[in-house]
Amino acid sequence: xxxxxxxxxxxxxxxxxxxxxxxxxxxxxxxxxxxxxxxxxxxxxxxxxxxxxxxxxxxxxxxxxxxxxxxxxxxxxxxxxxxxxxxxxxxxxxxxxxxxxxxxxxxxxxxxxxxxxxxxxxxxxxxxxxxxxxxxxxxxxxxxxxxxxxxxxxxxxxxxxxxxxxxxxxxxxxxxxxxxxxxxxxxxxxxxxxxxxxxxxxxxxxxxxxxxxxxxxxxxxxxxxxxxxxxxxxxxxxxxxxxxxxxxxxxxxxxxxxxxxxxxxxxxxxxxxxxxxxxxxxxxxxxxxxxxxxxxxxxxxxxxxxxxxxxxxxxxxxxxxxxxxxxxxxxxxxxxxxxxx
Amino acid sequence: xxxxxxxxxxxxxxxxxxxxxxxxxxxxxxxxxxxxxxxxxxxxxxxxxxxxxxxxxxxxxxxxxxxxxxxxxxxxxxxxxxxxxxxxxxxxxxxxxxxxxxxxxxxxxxxxxxxxxxxxxxxxxxxxxxxxxxxxxxxxxxxxxxxxxxxxxxxxxxxxxxxxxxxxxxxxxxxxxxxxxxxxxxxxxxxxxxxxxxxxxxxxxxxxxxxxxxxxxxxxxxxxxxxxxxxxxxxxxxxxxxxxxxxxxxxxxxxxxxxxxxxxxxxxxxxxxxxxxxxxxxxxxxxxxxxxxxxxxxxxxxxxxxxxxxxxxxxxxxxxxxxxxxxxxxxxxxxxxxxxx
DNA sequence: TTCAGGGGTGAAATCCTTTTCACAAGCAGG
DNA sequence: CCTGCTTGTGAAAAGGATTTCACCCCTGAA
Numbered sequence: 092x093x094x095x096x097x098x099x100x101x102x103x104x105x106x107x108x109x110x111x112x113x114x115x116x117x118x119x120x121x122x123x124x125x126x127x128x129x130x131x132x133x134x135x136x137x138x139x140x141x142x143x144x145x146x147x148x149x150x151x152x153x154x155x156x157x158x159x160x161x162x163x164x165x166x167x168x169x170x171x172x173x174x175x176x177x178x179x180x181x182x183x184x185x186x187x188x189x190x191x192x193x194x195x196x197x198x199x200x201x202x203x204x205x206x207x208x209x210x211x212x213x214x215x216x217x218x219x220x221x222x223x224x225x226x227x228x229x230x231x232x233x234x235x236x237x238x239x240x241x242x243x244x245x246x247x248x249x250x251x252x253x254x255x256x257x258x259x260x261x262x263x264x265x266x267x268x269x270x271x272x273x274x275x276x277x278x279x280x281x282x283x284x285x286x287x288x289x290x291x292x293x294x295x296x297x298x299x300x301x302x303x304x305x306x307x308x309x310x311x312x313x314x315x316x317x318x319x320x321x322x323x324x325x326x327x328x329x330x331x332x333x334x335x336x337x338x339x340x341x342x343x344x345x346x347x348x349x350x351x352x353x354x355x356x357x358x359x360x361x362x363x364x365x366x367x368x369x370x371x372x373x374x375x376x377x378x379x380x381x382x383x384x385x386x387x388x389x390x391x392x393x394x395x396x397x398x399x400x401x402x403x404x405x406x407x408x409x410x411x412x413x414x415x416x417x418x419x420x421x422x423x424x425x426x427x428x429x430x431x432x
Numbered sequence: 433x434x435x436x437x438x439x440x441x442x443x444x445x446x447x448x449x450x451x452x453x454x455x456x457x458x459x460x461x462x463x464x465x466x467x468x469x470x471x472x473x474x475x476x477x478x479x480x481x482x483x484x485x486x487x488x489x490x491x492x493x494x495x496x497x498x499x500x501x502x503x504x505x506x507x508x509x510x511x512x513x514x515x516x517x518x519x520x521x522x523x524x525x526x527x528x529x530x531x532x533x534x535x536x537x538x539x540x541x542x543x544x545x546x547x548x549x550x551x552x553x554x555x556x557x558x559x560x561x562x563x564x565x566x567x568x569x570x571x572x573x574x575x576x577x578x579x580x581x582x583x584x585x586x587x588x589x590x591x592x593x594x595x596x597x598x599x600x601x602x603x604x605x606x607x608x609x610x611x612x613x614x615x616x617x618x619x620x621x622x623x624x625x626x627x628x629x630x631x632x633x634x635x636x637x638x639x640x641x642x643x644x645x646x647x648x649x650x651x652x653x654x655x656x657x658x659x660x661x662x663x664x665x666x667x668x669x670x671x672x673x674x675x676x677x678x679x680x681x682x683x684x685x686x687x688x689x690x691x692x693x694x695x696x697x698x699x700x701x702x703x704x705x706x707x708x709x710x711x712x713x714x715x716x717x718x719x720x721x722x723x724x725x726x727x728x729x730x731x732x733x734x735x736x737x738x739x740x741x742x743x744x745x746x747x748x749x750x751x752x753x754x755x756x757x758x759x760x761x762x763x764x765x766x767x768x769x770x771x772x773x
Numbered sequence: 774t775t776c777a778g779g780g781g782t783g784a785a786a787t788c789c790t791t792t793t794c795a796c797a798a799g800c801a802g803g
Numbered sequence: 804c805c806t807g808c809t810t811g812t813g814a815a816a817a818g819g820a821t822t823t824c825a826c827c828c829c830t831g832a833a
Contacts, residue, residue: 096572098789109813114791121811140568143548144494145789148485148818155545163529164510166713172504176531185545187528188504190517204496204526207484227481231437318714347714354716372507373659373688375695376718439819450783455821462781486819489788 097139105133117141147209155185156212156399157205158392159198161240162316163190165344166372167388168216171238174392175214182400184211193279193316195222206231212399214392217242219281234402238395241283241412248402249412250395254284254368257384257417258291261339261366264382264419266299269427270337270364274310276324276349277341285313288341288368310335314345321348329356336428337364343371346381360424370420379423387415438480447474458482488550496526497553497740498546499733500539502581503657504531506685507713508729509557512579515733516555523741525552534620534657536563547572553740555733558583560622575743579736582624582753589743590753591736595625595709598725598758599632602680602707605723605760607640610768611678611705615651617665617690618682626654629682629709651676655686662689670697677769678705684712687722701765711761720764728756 103110106129115122116130133139147153158175160168172188179186189205191198198218205213206227212234217223223242228235237249265273275292278285289311296306312327314320321340325348328335340346346367353363360379367383374381394413401408444451447470456463457471474480488494499516501509513529520527530546532539539559546554547568553575558564564583569576578590606614616633619626630652637647653668655661662681666689669676681687687708694704701720708724715722735754742749 096789099791100789110790111792111813111815112811115812118791120792123811126811138568140544140548142489142550142789143545144485144489144550145818146791148483148489148789148820149791151818153485153549155549157528163504163513164507166505166507169505169510172531176533185530185541187498187530189526189528190513192517200526203481204484207481208494208496209483209485227479347717351716371717372713375692376688376712378719437819440821441819451820452783452785452822453781456782459821461822464781467781483819486788487821489790489819490821492788 096142097137099139099141101137102130102134102139105137106130151209152211153209154183155187155208155210156214156396157187157189157201157210159189159191159201159205159213159215161191161193161198161216161218162344163188163192165316165342167343167369167386168239170388171216171392171395174389174394175396176392178393178396178400184400191218193218195219198223202228206233209233212236212403214238214395214399215242216240217282219279220283220286221281234399236395236399236402238391239284243283246410248398248410250391250398251283251412251414252386252391252417253414254287254417255291255294257368257386257419258288258339258341259295260291260417260419261368261384262292262295263299264421265337265339265364265366265425266295266302266304268337268361268364268425270425271303272305272310272333272335272337273364274312274328274335274338275341276312276314276321276328276338276345278314278316278345280313282316285316285341292339316342316345318344318348318351321345322352323348325349325352326355329353329358335363337366337425339366339368341368343367343369343383346371346383350377361426362428364428365424368417379426382422382425383420384417385420386417390415437483438478440480440482442478443471443475443480446478447471492550493552494550495524496528496549496551497555497737498528498530498542498551500530500532500542500546500554500556502532502534502539502557502559503685504529504533506657506683508684508710508727509580511729512557512733512736515730515735516737517733519734519737519741525741532559534559536560539564543569547574550574553577553744555579555736555740556583557581558623560620561624561627562622575740577736577740577743579732580625584624587751589739589751591732591739592624592753592755593727593732593758594755595628595758596632596635598709598727598760599629599680599682600636601632601758601760602709602725603633603636604640605762606678606680606705606707606766607636607643607645609678609702609705609766611766612644613646613651613674613676613678614705615653615669615676615679616682617653617655617662617669617679617686619655619657619686621654623657626657626682633680657683657686659685659689659692662686663693664689666690666693667696670694670699676704678707678766680707680709682709684708684710684724687712687724691718702767703769705769706765709758720767723763723766724761725758726761727758731756 099110189201216239220243225245235247277289312324314324369386530542557580561584566586576588618630653665655665710727
């Protein structure tokens with residue numbers, strides 16, 4: 092298993108030119124056509140593949156961009172990743188995905204990798220609002236775009252959904268459907284999406300107080316954006332002396348858990364209203380069908396990548412925050428409480 | 433936005449030593465404790481982060497491994513990715529994920545990246561049995577492990593499931609449940625998993641011919657391992673003059689599509705038996721519950737990573753193929769055809 | 774006292790490209 | 804015929820780490 096590497100020197104020698112010329116052939120310098128051709132031939136014959144490390148080292152910039160997401164098992168993020176990929180596809184950049192697992196340590200390591208590997212750009216859905224430190228990347232001049240979640244005080248371009256507004260619309264819908272004791276299962280306290288969606292929920296409830304709506308923090312649960320967390324939170328809510336008659340769950344996976352817990356307790360929507368922020372994966376299989384705030388996951392990725400590419404091309408426009416709209420899809424799970432309940 | 437990079441030289445100067453000594457401090461060479469400490473301090477003070485490109489260039493090997501998967505939106509692969517990550521976690525290696533999207537061109541590009549970036553190792557679930565060329569990586573001495581799908585004639589370690597056996601067991605179960613016109617929706621012709629699961633299905637049917645089972649290739653459909661493909665294939669099957677009374681679908685996403693198509697046609701399991709190879713994501717929400725061949729996705733990733741790490745540590749053992757067992761989980765969707773059907 | 778051996782150190786080579794710089798040749802215009 | 808420009812080219816520097824090699828100093832054994 093010989094590790095015989097073919098370098099630009101070998102190609103140069105074979106083609107009877109200097110390494111500089113070979114480099115120019117591959118990078119669009121001026122070379123006479125015939126010479127270029129003989130270089131091409133030599134390279135092909137020898138099976139030359141440029142050493143990207145050397146290239147990146149010299150150019151001070153590699154040709155891959157990193158996408159750091161907090162949960163690779165959440166279809167929302169994989170769809171977002173597709174958006175990023177498709178946008179990057181049109182350039183010569185490759186996308187590598189890093190899964191921080193909602194763990195700021197893992198995330199830090201990946202950020203270090205991105206910095207140390209001189210990646211051309213970074214798109215990050217931050218694991219934490221506070222502990223995600225984009226400083227080194229920014230100081231080094233690496234373009235960074237925050238997507239979905241916004242790190243607290245970082246000076247970066249951002250692409251996100253209108254979380255607060257979505258939360259408000261969702262909660263108003265539950266109120267209109269006749270639910271009164273509306274609970275909220277939201278994500279970890281550090282995440283901007285958690286907070287904003289919760290804020291929207293609170294605002295809607297607050298506005299409807301005179302209407303008999305119950306605004307009580309006993310109905311608010313912070314979980315971890317995962318199935319298990321949603322299940323546990325829902326169990327807790329169902330165990331309250333006066334259980335909620337509806338629940339607004341701020342992410343898709345937790346909704347799955349919540350539905351499981353409901354099922355376990357023998358309750359089903361819309362007897363207990365269930366509204367998910369973000370579509371549940373393969374929602375078509377779920378009965379009754381789920382009302383959800385539709386989150387433009389793919390477009391978020393797409394927009395983030397576009398913004399990044401723009402920035403990489405040297406755009407000096409002031410920092411932007413792009414906010415994408417969510418839309419409420421009303422389905423069966425929020426048809427209203429049953430009379431006897 | 434100054435790109436002031438702190439190099440090992442700067443640290444050396446600040447600590448009053450040579451760059452070689454700084455390198456030794458970070459890589460475990462012999463250095464007197466006090467000197468080591470002053471280097472640490474200088475590095476911390478300057479915010480030194482080693483340039484991983486330079487390091488990898490010199491060492492001829494980077495410290496990231498690539499995992500190339502064909503569909504990032506398939507929970508099977510994301511779970512597998514978790515397995516790989518968790519195994520790599522215990523080392524100093526980082527995992528980057530590349531999504532080939534079942535596209536051999538995209539896959540080729542990622543393989544080039546892996547080669548050009550001198551990645552420490554590659555785990556690949558090949559998009560194609562024939563067009564996936566691992567040759568250059570292998571020639572270069574990069575450890576490679578094939579997972580789930582096996583490229584045709586590549587000389588690599590492999591980790592996969594007992595696809596053929598699983599397919600046979602699944603089909604036998606459908607036969608025992610009383611189904612007779614059993615269709616099979618399988619994946620693209622190039623993929624080893626498609627072929628093997630199909631082979632298992634055929635073997636089981638063949639063995640049961642005397643029993644009234646119909647073994648007819650009109651009941652076999654090749655699709656693309658995605659939801660849409662499964663839906664389209666199921667529609668075709670339902671449009672046959674004599675539609676099948678059960679279907680064995682060789683992957684999870686296609687099963688979702690098939691269920692959609694059944695629903696659309698007003699048919700439901702177990703009236704039409706449905707058996708999925710690979711668990712459907714969040715199967716707990718699906719009614720009736722689905723019989724499935726459970727695929728040890730996480731363990732496949734884990735085992736592949738372990739094998740890779742072993743190989744990277746210079747194991748010179750002969751090439752291995754690890755086959756992990758699948759288990760049939762019998763649930764409601766294959767309870768047997770209704771009498772009138 | 775001398776010599777062997779080993780630990781700690783720095784200078785310099787090395788990894789492989791890209792890019793700068795200098796130079797030569799060719800050509801047009803004066 | 805000479806100047807000035809444009810092109811094409813190769814030598815060499817640069818990018819930032821690791822690693823080899825030579826060296827010094829010290830200890831322990833002969």
